[in-house]
Amino acid sequence: MTSAAPDHAPKYAQLSLPDRIGKAMPLLLVPLLVVFGFLSIGSTSSWLTLTVSGLAMGMMIFIMASGLTLVFGLMDVINFGHGAFISVGAYVGISALLALESWTGVPSLLLNVAAVLAAVIAAMCVTGALGWGFERVIVRPVYGAHLKQILVTVGGLIVIEQMIHVLWGPDEIYLTRPETLKGAVTFAGAAIEKYRLLAVVFGLALFVAMRLVLKRTKIGLIVRAGVQNGEMVEALGYHLRLVFIGVFIAGSALAGLGGVMWGLYQEVITAGMGEEMMILVFIVVIIGGLGSVEGAFIGALLVGLLQNYIAFLEPKLALISNIALMTAILMWRPQGMMPVVKAK
């Protein structure tokens, strides 16, 4: 054993109070916003309705954004194709639901949820497979080049949307939700759509699952390191390509899940539905901080809540509420709320 080099003892100063509060701040934002809502709205039942449905909307947005936190946040791929995966997920899922009419048409919660689950699985399989092909053909040559990613994935987006037109026809498809998920429950003068409650369950489950996977495995680390210096990751013995493909497939499959959930919420699906959500979804990932599941989760809740509050208080401002939120958060934290990956 060699003698240790002289350790040096860096000096530490006390952290100031604002610094310490700042660390926990992102977690406090949602409660603060809710309190702000309560104070400015006045009517308790309106506030309750808006808050609960805003949170549920946030969950749905989170489900759609979750795949993008992996692909854009961790892998640093600007994937506009995500929007197309959302649409494909919706088409596949809704087709499955229409085929399972005997399960959706009866007022049995069990059968209804089973049908939704089946649709989700079908959608995730298809979009996952599609993601695999997308990665191989479209994304692989452009890792690390944002601009080309934008172009190539927009190309992929157009192609997939057009293929939806070829396969399902250009018409919008209207649908109704399974029986037990129709309508609302009324509670303290507030009506909450039942479907939103289901979305909350799905969203929370997804959040917990993603956190566990990313915390308990090295996958997140490998991807983040791989984006910075892929050669080095390989020199440490990891098959980076496989990990990237795997994560991309997961992200695409999650887009499929988001598509089914969103299609069921909207009750109408179009080939462009995913594309329309892209800006919002990007906003959520950005304000959350790249690569952060927690950040995206909080970001989605903020977006859902703020949209509702603003639309209630001052509808004219609803248009810019998301942009204002994004701008404010980036001014406060240029890397987003809880960045795991540094933006370039």
Place this chain on the structure above:
Amino acid sequence: MLTNLISDDRPRSLILTGLLLGILFCLALAPFLFPGVRSLETAARICIFIVLVASYDLLLGYSGIVSFAHTMFFGLGAYGVALASVHMGRGYDALIVGTVSGAVASALLALLIGLFSLRVRAIFFAMITLAVASAVAVLVSQLSGLTGGEDGLNYSIPRELTPAFKLGSLFGVSITGKLLNYYLVFFASLALFLLLLRIVNSPFGRVLQAIRENDFRAEAIGYRVVFYRTLATCLSAAVAAIAGSLFAIWLRYVGPDTTLSFEIMLDILLMVVIGGMGTMYGAVIGATIFVLAQNYLQNLMGVASGATEGLPLIPQLLDPDRWLLWLGVLFILSVYFFPTGIVGRLRSED
């Protein structure tokens, strides 16, 4: 003299030189070479898009700034002319006031955005501009009292620039105001293009390239990155606005779909990339090819789909209605086969 005109930025490839001269020749004589309404429309569009794309390349290729708000400036210029013509009435003064105020407003807005970009990361900046541009498009449709909303604005321009003004005929082509209008567009575009070419080949242009490469180091050798970026953004916005004004003068109509849509933004992006980023000549090639494709791909597909009749699925995919599909494929292939753009490809082969 010629060196001076092209700012000593030689095409550096024989084929490229040929292509550029060919395009210049065709555009200069378009009304006589390709008589017909449609082809003149196409030629004017090519001129305008060359300027628009070149101005975007100043931002993207030379300064490394990814912005999705370029159509916003384009639209500002177009709406400037439209609003001036609506409110001041038909006249050259309206055109001039509209163009100048559009360009100035664009530069100011760009200044604002440029200052903003100091704080945020490049990729976030891109997303912010995307969101802002889409919000502006929605705003324009909401403020229908002023902007005509979704439906846009129709207005008149001086009679000398419209088909109603007839001057007789030359080489069997009737000389009308439309033709004068075309040459207004052509020469204005040419001048703007040469101006941009000069800017990117000036010492200023070199600094932009350095900043694109390594802004940290550029700052450390004494360049205030912020100022350079902001100036580039403003210049690019002002030129885009003038292109928009030309478009408005040519079209005599503005609407959100023609000037502000995200689709146009993507088209511009694709033109830059197909042509070759970081070279002004790329803009010429990219815009020409793309506008031609946009206008004639459908016709071509009609022929192809007719020819493949009877085969399974193929005619369906070649149906003119599926032209967007092939546009998407074009997006993908162009990045594959022209990673450095057509200009880059041609240069590396010589």
Place this chain on the structure above:
Amino acid sequence: MTQMLLETEGLTVRFGGHVAVDAVSCGFRAGELTAIVGPNGAGKTTYFNLISGQIAASEGTVRLMGEDVTRDPVASRCRKGLGRAFQLTNLFPNLTVLENVRLVIQARRRMGFNLLSMATSHRELTVAAIAILERVRLHPLAEQKVGGLSHGNQRKLEVAILIALDPVVYMFDEPTAGMSVDEAPVVLDLIAELKAEKDRTILLVEHKMDVIRSLADRIIVLHNGALAADGDPATVMASDVVQEAYMGRDLADV
């Protein structure tokens, strides 16, 4: 007594709670070469960053020829005469060697906002750039892209850029790290030449004792961010703090 070209007074920076540079007050005279030594992580590079402006100071001031530049942005400090070469190579990888140097000269001549002249019409820049490349013996590689240069040559270019800046204060951060034994003298001779010009001051971070011995007029030691010693080379090198914290045991008796 000659005037202080550069002075820092109570210069401090904290990262979170970690005090990386701790109230360093020091002045540097014209014609003097000061070696800055200290263990890894002592704060040498950070001290440079504070002087040249890459990092904003938490406290304290930086004065350049008597003028307070603590709040100036990097670029204007550079233009006022603070020149800096980086420890980890940091260049314009897709431009040629020549272009890298030319940009620096162009900056020094304040031609950056020249929008309407042709860059190629300014021959004088090229001539000046070639002259500098000759000094570091990089001129045969002038037309090569920097990204493809070997590590040692990139280090030389880093030095060439600093010389092209023609600053009042030269700051070298381990200029010869990774440079082969036959190449390093080129750079060291150059530094000696600069020192001979007398009207500048040179700050040199270096871990190689032989280099310090041959070049330094004065040594300052940073330890845990604080100024631990300051004086003529022989005294400082012999001091306990340097021997213990910095030199460790001699390599020979490992």
Place this chain on the structure above:
Amino acid sequence: MSDPILELSGVHTDIAQYHILQGVDLVVPRGGVTMLLGRNGVGKTTTLRTIIGHWQAKSGSLRFDGADITSLPTPARARAGIGFVPEDMGIFSDLTVEENMILAAASGPLDPARLDWIFAAFPPLRTFWRSEAGNLSGGQKQMLSIARAMAEERQLYLIDEPTKGLAPAIISTMAGALRDLKKKGASILLVEQNFSVAKALGDTAAVMDDGRIVWAGQMAELAGDAALQERLMGLTMEAH
């Protein structure tokens, strides 16, 4: 002596259109430290990168531990037992020191005993365990880069200029750590510009020039022959 751990024969490597390695023949004996020396730009780094697989050899063959690895991809070479410390250190700067080390242990969790050994050699790593690696000082990054290679048992370490930027005290502990590695049976291929370090650590040496190995033999022989050094590396007496 047993068969060598690594053997390169007639290796040619191109980078883009440049022909950089022009027939490298190199033998790294098992259980020893082999120095790879030479002027700037002669191809030392390229040789190491060809061995780990970041550049693909255009012709020639590479044998590692008796097996042909010429066509294996990088991760497979790493898993076969080659550790790599690149010239630019290859730090994952957005990750913390801890996360860098977790990744370095590719086949399982970090071994606490090994970690203690690493901390003993490079104490700052313990101090800055939770800090972002990108914020480390130049020398600390270098330590981390070496520590990463040491995080797992490897048969062969490829180390590119590890001492650049390290303070003398750390250089000697690092030298100690490398000897420990050797004691544990590992072999090391070391690129080094600091000749005294090379002298103190090397068992055998190979000198490169212009994409080829121009001299190979015992380190002691090279160290003792000033004229040879002068001829091979332009080393003058005074620079020692």
Place this chain on the structure above:
Amino acid sequence: DIKIAHVYGKTGALEAYAAQSHNGLMLGLEYATGGTMEVNGEKLVVIEKDTQLKPDIGKALLAEAYGDDEADIAVGPVSSGVALAMLPVAQEYEKILIVEPAVADSITGENWNRYIFRTGRNSSQDAISNAVALGGEGVTIATLAQDYAFGRDGVAAFREALNASGAKIAHEEYVPTDTTDFTAAAERIFNAMEGVEGKKKLFIIWAGGGNPMGKINAMDPSRFGIEIATGGNILAALTAYKELPGMEGATYYYYEIPQNPVNDWLVKEHMDRFGSPPDFFTAGGMAAGIAVVEAIKKAGSTDTEALITAMEGMEWETPKGTMRFRKEDHQALQSMYHFRTEIQDGKDYGVPVLVREIGIDDMDIPVRN
């Protein structure tokens, strides 16, 4: 030959509508010529041009149709923005453009010129017919519309027409076009309507997908005694109406409603050829097709001036009964249908059943040019 140019957005977001419109046009020509596709002994040739829903392209294509292809009459387009850009071209070339099915009022309003005719309905017709269907003494109505010209103009026309019926408007809510969450809008409406006495209705004017009807209905407006009302829609969209049996409103077309020989023929032929009933834009397209043929017959030539003279005041039969081009602004006046939704066996959507035909004379459509 007589050349008819169909300039419309074949590709893009409104692709589905475009296909309907074109099928309708072709059926209309066929019907009106008795299957010969000839008028006055001359053959009808239809050329198609795709505006890609872009006004600039639409403009260029129409100019090409008139200028290079020498079309005699043009029909189209789907989108109002494209239509507005095209209007001046007709004037420049002094040729007729029959607008179908773009709805903006200003096409036959402030931007109109004498070469423009419209067979499609305009927004006022939609709004006014709904006002006629919903209005009445003691009724209080809240409106919900998209915040842009179409929505605001629609509500304005609706409000104007409603005043006459004795009903009053309690609240107007506008939301951005891309709104997806309607909770806030609904809450605002509920709060505004909560204290109101008498019959309460929420009238929704919505263009395009994402109709908020279902989402607002899910919030149980009946708690406050509010009924939802909205206009008709294309067949596919009627799925959402299934959740709202008994809902009333006014519609432009539903294939089972009009009772006349033209519609009978259309429904039968459409079922035969396409396996589905005709929809909104099929009916509209057919009306345009018949108008073209009738006009040429009546004018005796394709001379523009003769056509204008013939078409002003012209009455002709369409799947929606008799239409009439009003002389002042060339807008086709036509019946609309007051409906109530019913659930019917074998149909997976809410079926609009006729309550009352709102005839041309029941609506006072303002002239705005």
